[in-house]
Amino acid sequence: xxxxxxxxxxxxxxxxxxxxxxxVRAALEAGCNFFAGYPxxxxxxxxxxxxxEMPRVxxxxxxxxxxxxxxxxxxxxxxxxxxxxxxxxxxxxxxxSENLGLAVMGEIPLVVVDVQxxxxxxxxxxxxxxxxxxxxxxxxxxxxxxxxxxxxxVPECYHLTMKAFDLAERFRCPxxxxxxxxxxxxxxxxxxxxxxxxxxxxxxxxxxxxxxxRYTPAEDVPPLRHYGAGETVRFTGSTHDERAFITKHxxxxxxxxxxxxxxxxxxxxxxxxxxxxxxxxxxxxxxxxGVTAGAAREAVRRSRAGxxxxxxxxxxxxxPVPEAxxxxxxTGVRRVLVPELNLGQYRREVERVLPGMDVSxxxxxxxxxxxxxQILEAVR
Amino acid sequence: xxxxxxxxATYRNDLPYPFCPGCGHSPILDALNAALVNRGTDPANVVxxxxxxxxxxxxxxxxxxxxxxxxxxxxxxxxxxxxxxxxLDVVVVMGDGGTGxxxxxxxxxxxxxxxxxxLVFNNFNFGMTGGQHSTTTPAGxxxxxxxxxxxxxxxxxxxxxxxxxxxxxxxxxxxxxDLPDRIAEAMDADGFAxxxxxxxxxxxxxxxxxxxxxxxxxTLDELGWPAGIIQQRPDLPEYAAAYRAAAKPGxxxxxxxxxxxxxxxxxxxRYTLLVAxxxxxxxxxxxxxxxxxxxxxxxxxxQADDYPITVRSGHSLSTLVLSPAPLDFAGVGVPDxxxxxxxxxxxKSKALLPRLSPESLVMAFxxxxxxxxxxxxxxxxxxxxxxxxxxxxxxxxxxxxAVSILGLFPTAALVEAAAASGRLAEELGxxxxxxxxxxxxxx
Numbered sequence: 096x097x098x099x100x101x102x103x104x105x106x107x108x109x110x111x112x113x114x115x116x117x118x119v120r121a122a123l124e125a126g127c128n129f130f131a132g133y134p135x136x137x138x139x140x141x142x143x144x145x146x147x148e149m150p151r152v153x154x155x156x157x158x159x160x161x162x163x164x165x166x167x168x169x170x171x172x173x174x175x176x177x178x179x180x181x182x183x184x185x186x187x188x189x190x191x192s193e194n195l196g197l198a199v200m201g202e203i204p205l206v207v208v209d210v211q212x213x214x215x216x217x218x219x220x221x222x223x224x225x226x227x228x229x230x231x232x233x234x235x236x237x238x239x240x241x242x243x244x245x246x247x248x249v250p251e252c253y254h255l256t257m258k259a260f261d262l263a264e265r266f267r268c269p270x271x272x273x274x275x276x277x278x279x280x281x282x283x284x285x286x287x288x289x290x291x292x293x294x295x296x297x298x299x300x301x302x303x304x305x306x307x308x309r310y311t312p313a314e315d316v317p318p319l320r321h322y323g324a325g326e327t328v329r330f331t332g333s334t335h336d337e338r339a340f341i342t343k344h345x346x347x348x349x350x351x352x353x354x355x356x357x358x359x360x361x362x363x364x365x366x367x368x369x370x371x372x373x374x375x376x377x378x379x380x381x382x383x384x385g386v387t388a389g390a391a392r393e394a395v396r397r398s399r400a401g402x403x404x405x406x407x408x409x410x411x412x413x414x415p416v417p418e419a420x421x422x423x424x425x426t427g428v429r430r431v432l433v434p435e436l437n438l439g440q441y442r443r444e445v446e447r448v449l450p451g452m453d454v455s456x457x458x459x460x461x462x463x464x465x466x467x468x469q470i471l472e473a474v475r
Numbered sequence: 476x477x478x479x480x481x482x483x484a485t486y487r488n489d490l491p492y493p494f495c496p497g498c499g500h501s502p503i504l505d506a507l508n509a510a511l512v513n514r515g516t517d518p519a520n521v522v523x524x525x526x527x528x529x530x531x532x533x534x535x536x537x538x539x540x541x542x543x544x545x546x547x548x549x550x551x552x553x554x555x556x557x558x559x560x561x562x563l564d565v566v567v568v569m570g571d572g573g574t575g576x577x578x579x580x581x582x583x584x585x586x587x588x589x590x591x592x593x594l595v596f597n598n599f600n601f602g603m604t605g606g607q608h609s610t611t612t613p614a615g616x617x618x619x620x621x622x623x624x625x626x627x628x629x630x631x632x633x634x635x636x637x638x639x640x641x642x643x644x645x646x647x648x649x650x651x652x653d654l655p656d657r658i659a660e661a662m663d664a665d666g667f668a669x670x671x672x673x674x675x676x677x678x679x680x681x682x683x684x685x686x687x688x689x690x691x692x693x694t695l696d697e698l699g700w701p702a703g704i705i706q707q708r709p710d711l712p713e714y715a716a717a718y719r720a721a722a723k724p725g726x727x728x729x730x731x732x733x734x735x736x737x738x739x740x741x742x743x744x745r746y747t748l749l750v751a752x753x754x755x756x757x758x759x760x761x762x763x764x765x766x767x768x769x770x771x772x773x774x775x776x777x778q779a780d781d782y783p784i785t786v787r788s789g790h791s792l793s794t795l796v797l798s799p800a801p802l803d804f805a806g807v808g809v810p811d812x813x814x815x816x817x818x819x820x821x822x823k824s825k826a827l828l829p830r831l832s833p834e835s836l837v838m839a840f841x842x843x844x845x846x847x848x849x850x851x852x853x854x855x856x857x858x859x860x861x862x863x864x865x866x867x868x869x870x871x872x873x874x875x876x877a878v879s880i881l882g883l884f885p886t887a888a889l890v891e892a893a894a895a896s897g898r899l900a901e902e903l904g905x906x907x908x909x910x911x912x913x914x915x916x917x918x
Contacts, residue, residue: 160583
């Protein structure tokens with residue numbers, strides 16, 4: 096067809112880039128104007144780029160003396176009106192832990208990138224892993240819900256970074272972007288029209304001074320007030336009333352803690368994202384996320400090309416678990432395969448959501464990626 | 476934006492302090508209140524950042540803005556607030572406990588000279604958790620965790636922050652009549668200001684050590700430490716101001732850099748090339764330029780690099796994956812072609828050699844060409860080039876040779892990609908030309 100040939104003659108413009116660059120670009124387009132971080136492989140390129148970019152766009156970027164200082168500065172800056180990003184890897188998330196709880200409790204919008212590497216401890220600094228999946232979910236005391244998004248390609252690094260900023264504003268909470276060494280540091284060819292920007296909502300001004308928090312209705316999210324906007328603003332990480340004064344009054348404490356959970360749990364439909372690619376004839380469903388999803392998509396293509404139907408769900412939201420999507424996608428299949436670069440952390444969730452289903456894992460913790468061939472072998 | 480409003484008689488709200496009788500916290504907070512009244516800043520533009528401990532309750536007794544965060548981290552929040560809004564008055568209220576757990580923040584904030592004011596409520600022990608010893612407990616003192624007398628020397632807070640470049644440092648006690656003036660003076664100072672305010676913990680330290688206000692001077696004398704203003708350095712730049720002064724607007728280096736498609740590759744399947752060399756051979760940048768040339772030829776390229784943490788020594792490996800279709804998976808098991816440039820590269824890729832297929836091709840520099848492999852073997856001799864190549868040119872030259880030998884895409888795309896390399900265009904163009912000569916000779 097002449098038209099098709101024309102398209103081939105002028106393909107959409109492409110670039111050669113990596114996930115780190117896509118994340119930084121998206122953050123800047125999302126209006127991020129504060130960054131603090133500490134060097135750690137494989138998250139350092141984000142720090143380096145932010146330190147270079149921020150002064151150019153009128154923002155602030157600081158290299159903290161450690162991870163604790165870095166996330167602390169971000170939280171302080173948000174309370175002074177900034178839109179903030181920080182980035183680290185698993186060992187750094189360990190040091191973020193207590194301040195993540197502060198951001199949950201104080202209802203601070205903040206985007207936290209975890210570029211996963213192989214753990215535990217120092218582990219493999221330049222080695223890919225997906226071992227922080229449960230860690231980011233349960234990584235601070237109290238056990239309250241958290242939002243975590245997991246891009247599976249460079250364009251998704253861009254899209255989900257912007258989405259993370261929007262969700263952080265929407266729900267006044269920390270939002271994880273869970274990536275990995277390969278996604279962030281492998282150079283890839285990206286068609287420019289594959290980048291999908293997100294309108295990041297502006298931060299609304301609250302209507303009632305002196306009341307920075309609100310617990311009823313539990314699922315509602317009060318607008319954030321920040322310092323230096325003409326009125327006194329209080330913030331606290333202790334259990335507090337709606338005016339941010341410390342309290343142990345049981346009904347107030349109960350309302351506060353239920354609000355922290357309800358504002359996320361009651362709005363799951365706004366948060367949960369997944370790409371389902373289903374074949375009604377398929378007996379097997381592959382559930383994947385992050386860098387492993389690339390191999391899953393390739394395996395699905397090859398399987399179908401070979402005449403074997405195969406279904407796939409790629410999760411973009413890991414927390415909260417897109418339960419309805421998983422249940423829908425699993426309707427009619429006989430088994431589910433969950434490939435991941437850990438010993439079955441997300442398989443636990445899939446098993447929980449799909450009781451009675453034959454759920455198996457394909458797991459690597461040797462620092463190498465799961466290949467499409469391994470997935471094809473496992474679904475055979 | 477700092478607006479001066481009608482002077483307030485007090486910055487306190489109507490809540491009474493909760494502190495023990497005789498505790499130094501109340502007079503220090505009264506002194507802070509007097510300083511705030513004296514300075515007259517809009518209370519909304521004053522942020523009291525409180526640490527943890529009894530002093531951590533302090534912000535609740537003021538009509539100012541407030542931040543009550545984690546133990547030891549108050550200085551980090553204050554730094555973030557000040558960086559984002561340098562016009563705000565940011566006052567940290569912390570105990571001596573915070574100078575221990577947050578010691579790194581204390582000295583780094585002093586070193587940066589960030590324009591915050593830190594009031595250390597220093598009563599030599601943890602009052603809220605049961606009178607345990609802290610970093611400032613005097614040697615020999617009895618606490619609930621030093622039953623035989625403290626074996627540790629106390630931290631010289633003032634000396635530490637002063638030697639690291641704090642803009643204003645003062646040491647005194649909660650009984651000092653000039654405390655309100657010193658707090659106001661510290662808040663007026665541009666840089667990092669710290670007041671080490673010694674006070675009595677009547678619940679624990681006073682009872683365990685029969686400590687009185689007269690003992691402050693004895694302790695100072697024993698340690699040989701000065702009191703009063705210890706350092707004033709208005710000459711040192713304040714960090715938030717220095718950051719803004721140094722910032723220059725500029726073009727973003729992360730905006731998309733589209734690569735035009737000007738050539739056409741006939742490659743009809745996924746093809747993988749591993750280039751194995753040494754640090755300093757510009758393997759990664761050579762493969763990067765090759766990938767850009769492939770994209771110019773309508774292909775999709777992906778590249779994963781492998782190198783030791785000691786970036787300037789040891790191996791440097793780069794894997795290039797090319798495909799006429801978008802690449803979802805860029806992993807490579809056994810490559811279709813392997814380029815070996817050095818002993819380092821050979822050592823890291825040796826295990827692959829017996830696994831290569833007979834259709835695949837190994838291209839090796841002469842000194843590492845004595846190989847055993849089922850693949851076809853070809854020697855790349857940089858000596859045949861009319862240009863004398865430096866070691867730093869080997870990566871790109873070998874890539875250009877390999878592309879010409881394998882026919883992955885038109886070599887003209889390599890020439891174009893080099894020409895599009897800005898100030899490096901001429902240099903890279905010569906290396907590409909040399910690489911094409913090497914490739915022609917090898918064929």
